[in-house]
Amino acid sequence: MNDRRLVLVNENDNVLVCCGQVGAGETVVLEGESLIMGVDIHVGHKVARRAIGKGEKIFRYGAPIGSATVDIAFGEHVHMHNIKSDYIPSHTREKKMEVGQ
Template identity: 40%
Template sequence: MSEKKYRTLVMQPIDSVAVSLQDIPKNEEVEVDISRELSKKIILKDEILFGHKFAVKAIQKGETILKYGEVIGRAIRDIAEGEHVHVHNLEGTRGRGDQIGTK
């Protein structure tokens, strides 16, 4: 692991994911500012490209995933802290008529 400071973005303390503001290699330790008072060190399990998301906490299968304080989808399998969050482990629920009224 390097001692490079990587740039990430978490908008709300309730967010399940952070967004990478640059490409970050696999196995790097990233310090993520969860809130003004709280930061967390996370070791990335995957390479995270600019604009992509990674889990800032463990997410259980079926759990809603929050980004910018809003629900962006549901986990289709367990997602480990530091793992890339994308279409391979996230099912989008926004704009889906079949998801109205479901959690």
């Protein structure tokens, strides 16, 4: 069971998608376990549904959306700091990410 703000899109996914903002320090239920969130999670962002090892594929929509660049803890924010594309690099206004393979 999950906090209703954190939505599982596909049974095979290892991330949940935020549909209602969760504040840092809030206690939420993730996969039946209580967890204190370390950072703010904004709508549209992802958190790890379970521990994900470096190099593992990230699944959303039941399909791979990239690979972990470091070990990701259960409940951690999943974004550019810990995963990368397997195709083509993403970018922000400040910097360009690396690309996987």
